[in-house]
Amino acid sequence: MNGSAPVLVTGATGFVGRAVAAALAGRGAKLRLLVRPAANRRNLSGLQAELMEGDLLDAASLARAVAGCPQIFHVAADYRLWVPDPAVMFRTNVEGTLALMRAARAAGAERIVYTSSVAALGLNPDGRPADETTPLDPASLIGPYKRSKYLAEQAVREEARAGLPVVIVNPASPVGPGDIKPTPTGRMVLDAARGRLPAYVDTGLNVVHVEDVAAGHLAAAERGRIGESYILGGENLSLGALLTLIAEMAGRRPPRLRLPITPLIPLALVAEGLAKVTGRAPALTRQTLAMARKKMFFSSAKAEAELGYVARPVGQAIAEALAWFRAEGMLR
Numbered sequence: 001m002n003g004s005a006p007v008l009v010t011g012a013t014g015f016v017g018r019a020v021a022a023a024l025a026g027r028g029a030k031l032r033l034l035v036r037p038a039a040n041r042r043n044l045s046g047l048q049a050e051l052m053e054g055d056l057l058d059a060a061s062l063a064r065a066v067a068g069c070p071q072i073f074h075v076a077a078d079y080r081l082w083v084p085d086p087a088v089m090f091r092t093n094v095e096g097t098l099a100l101m102r103a104a105r106a107a108g109a110e111r112i113v114y115t116s117s118v119a120a121l122g123l124n125p126d127g128r129p130a131d132e133t134t135p136l137d138p139a140s141l142i143g144p145y146k147r148s149k150y151l152a153e154q155a156v157r158e159e160a161r162a163g164l165p166v167v168i169v170n171p172a173s174p175v176g177p178g179d180i181k182p183t184p185t186g187r188m189v190l191d192a193a194r195g196r197l198p199a200y201v202d203t204g205l206n207v208v209h210v211e212d213v214a215a216g217h218l219a220a221a222e223r224g225r226i227g228e229s230y231i232l233g234g235e236n237l238s239l240g241a242l243l244t245l246i247a248e249m250a251g252r253r254p255p256r257l258r259l260p261i262t263p264l265i266p267l268a269l270v271a272e273g274l275a276k277v278t279g280r281a282p283a284l285t286r287q288t289l290a291m292a293r294k295k296m297f298f299s300s301a302k303a304e305a306e307l308g309y310v311a312r313p314v315g316q317a318i319a320e321a322l323a324w325f326r327a328e329g330m331l332r
Helices: 015-026 059-066 086-107 143-161 184-193 211-221 239-248 262-278 286-291 301-307 314-327
Strands: 007-010 033-036 049-053 069-074 112-117 165-171 173-175 199-201 202-209 230-232 237-238 255-260
Touching: 007 015, 007 059, 015 033, 015 069, 015 086, 015 112, 015 173, 015 211, 033 059, 049 059, 059 086, 069 086, 069 211, 086 112, 086 143, 112 211, 143 165, 143 286, 165 211, 173 184, 173 211, 173 314, 184 239, 199 239, 202 211, 202 239, 202 314, 211 230, 211 301, 230 301, 237 239, 239 314, 262 286
Parallel strands: 007 033, 007 069, 033 049, 069 112, 112 165, 165 230, 173 202, 199 255
Antiparallel strands: 202 237
16 A cells, blocks of 8 residues: 555545544555545544545546545445435435446546445344345335445445446444544443443344454455455444443443333334424434344454454453543543
8 A cells, every 4th residue: 555646535534434544544555535625624633644625426526536546445424323304315325425436437446445334234033143145125224324325335236247346345333432423333332331321122233443444444455355245343242231331341330221112112203203393313213223123243254254354352442432532521
């Protein structure tokens, strides 16, 4: 990655994108970052990079951004579990991704890494860890985020079949330093550390350190097979076990009450109604409850075998996330 040609990263003002940009900088890469004019640039502090203002839906800005970049990391995405207007999310995640892929093709990019998500993959009904080959019924995808990431990944696969040199990575639920918004997973970590989650439902997820996800991106660029996808995950944990770990590390009492999902649906309806009035994301939605009915457990065996991917213990990821939140004044 050393050389005079810049490496383009989209989404570097966000959580995963910043980690990818920092990992590239650590390898001596010359960075070019596509940044929306109104984006919060706090996460770019300390990064030596050429900032290119633009937008995924602005073709001219994409052409300028990709020019002279043989390697591109497309990390930018609209990651929210509730949106007042889903069409906005689909434009960014699907149309914007396809526009960037086409701009990269026109510019002659030599290697592209597209950041998808495990949200775009199938799940095993019995809770066994899913992998890149687990069957998926698109009709089963819940919510605009999952549907948009699935459609975007399918569009990228089509581009790969047409000759675009793109590799796909599917991060699980990343935690760690730099989660400025925070993301939905980061919000859960914060709420548990603040003692605001006294109860939980019987579900599970795969948690991974954001810096391991970033390292997986670089490995995909170096060793990934064109058109293939690679899950970048960490440890599979029940939600109860995860919240207990966070609470204990934050010096809080772990949640004791496990709630059934169905009785929570009326509360979700009320929360969604309030959100429509206030414009603020609800703490509980019918979509999140529906997603909780299946454990989002995944295997990173393919990435480990083909990319040399390694994930550190989840406890380290949680500890570093909590330390960063404290340092930023987000956790007192």
